[in-house]
Amino acid sequence: MSQTIALVTGGSRGLGKNAALKLAARGVNIILTYNSQQQEALNLVREIELTGVKAVAIQLNVAESAGFAAFAAQVKQQLHDVWQRDSFDYLLNNAGTGLDALFEKTTEQQFDDLMNIHLKGPFFLTQHLLPLIKDGGRILNVSTGLTRFALPGKAAYAAMKGAMEVLTKYQAKELGARGISVNIIAPGAIATDFGGGVVRDNEQVAKAIAAQTALGRVGQPDDIGNAIAVLLSDESGWMNAQRVEVSGGMFL
Numbered sequence: 001m002s003q004t005i006a007l008v009t010g011g012s013r014g015l016g017k018n019a020a021l022k023l024a025a026r027g028v029n030i031i032l033t034y035n036s037q038q039q040e041a042l043n044l045v046r047e048i049e050l051t052g053v054k055a056v057a058i059q060l061n062v063a064e065s066a067g068f069a070a071f072a073a074q075v076k077q078q079l080h081d082v083w084q085r086d087s088f089d090y091l092l093n094n095a096g097t098g099l100d101a102l103f104e105k106t107t108e109q110q111f112d113d114l115m116n117i118h119l120k121g122p123f124f125l126t127q128h129l130l131p132l133i134k135d136g137g138r139i140l141n142v143s144t145g146l147t148r149f150a151l152p153g154k155a156a157y158a159a160m161k162g163a164m165e166v167l168t169k170y171q172a173k174e175l176g177a178r179g180i181s182v183n184i185i186a187p188g189a190i191a192t193d194f195g196g197g198v199v200r201d202n203e204q205v206a207k208a209i210a211a212q213t214a215l216g217r218v219g220q221p222d223d224i225g226n227a228i229a230v231l232l233s234d235e236s237g238w239m240n241a242q243r244v245e246v247s248g249g250m251f252l
Helices: 014-024 036-051 065-084 107-130 155-180 194-201 201-212 222-233
Strands: 007-008 029-034 055-059 089-093 132-144 180-188 245-247
Touching: 007 014, 014 029, 014 036, 014 089, 014 222, 029 036, 029 065, 055 065, 065 107, 065 180, 089 107, 107 132, 107 155, 107 180, 132 155, 132 222, 155 180, 180 222, 222 245
Parallel strands: 007 029, 007 089, 029 055, 089 132, 132 180, 180 245
Antiparallel strands: none
């Protein structure tokens, strides 16, 4: 059985869930985190285990950095107990929430919440997990197409993701000595429950997006999950410090 292990934050639903399933289908063992959806996470663990690999779920709120040391200790314990290992191979910093608020209407609390979840969280969570990431491992951060094109209401969210794109380059530069590569994937509009499920559930919105996408449709979770599995694979081992947009060609 494969001993390759991926840690996926925000793995109980949406793109994180899809990525966990795609990785598991390739023989990768999964440590997934959830914030509040424990039952969904446990259901996913069972689904992953049906593919023949092992999986565990650990609670984590990426907005609360004070809990990261305890979380890292839990990961270390699970690695020892389940896999008899002291490290894992891939880290996918996926957990996140959306916000639709015009720049002039965005509150300081909304800004701080987004920063804690999308920038401070991944920054310090990755820092805490570094001792557990194998030399030669891979980190994949998650951005958005909204850092390349601008849509009203996404200023704060896109600003955090833009910061993550810069951070990715610095992580790649500094972690290269350990053979750890760091890239960032930028999905376009995807039909999930993210942002209240507007792309998935609003036919008008979906049609408008499809009309602005070269491939003529909105993205599906599989489109991103498959790309994540490829970007975290050994086949992409020489790719480093790159922003990879996976949007079907939006707003070209």
